[in-house]
Amino acid sequence: MPANYSGTWDIVDNQNFEGYMVALGIDFATRKVARMLKPQKVFEQDGDSFIIKTFTTFRNYSSSFKIGEEFEEITKGLDNRKCQTTINWDNDKLVCVQKGEKKNRGWTHWMEGDTLYLELRCEDQICKQTYKRTA
Numbered sequence: 001m002p003a004n005y006s007g008t009w010d011i012v013d014n015q016n017f018e019g020y021m022v023a024l025g026i027d028f029a030t031r032k033v034a035r036m037l038k039p040q041k042v043f044e045q046d047g048d049s050f051i052i053k054t055f056t057t058f059r060n061y062s063s064s065f066k067i068g069e070e071f072e073e074i075t076k077g078l079d080n081r082k083c084q085t086t087i088n089w090d091n092d093k094l095v096c097v098q099k100g101e102k103k104n105r106g107w108t109h110w111m112e113g114d115t116l117y118l119e120l121r122c123e124d125q126i127c128k129q130t131y132k133r134t135a
């Protein structure tokens, strides 16, 4: 049985989001707004099928995928690039690889109790986010 991430998670810490956004080529004005945001994640999971919704007051983002199945991801409202994206289990961690123009792009999620971690990677930058379960 894989881990179950279903639920609602609110951000409590966000390290080097700025560096991650610079690596993605996000302009200064957008970064200035984005770095003030407090994202909420809503995971809907049925075994190996996921919908991850990221909500903010500025923009929202949603991604649907099945473990191990590559899909075309368009990061609409983020950096608006096209990636060939695959998410796999590494034990109970979710490991995402986003192949495309940017090297070393992807993310990893893992849980410890009511804490959800997210590491976002692009080029030589790592953004580390921490979320707490609220539902």
Ligand code: ECB
Binding pocket: 021, 024, 026, 030, 031, 034, 037, 039, 041, 052, 054, 055, 056, 058, 059, 060, 061, 062, 063, 077, 078, 079, 107, 118
């Ligand atoms: C939608 C939340 C952030 C909106 C920020 C708006 C503009 C900044 C533009 C680009 C910044 C790049 C990425 C934002 C970082 C995170 C958003 C979701 C990233 C993501 O891939 O989430 C994964 C893992 O939880 C599931 O889609």
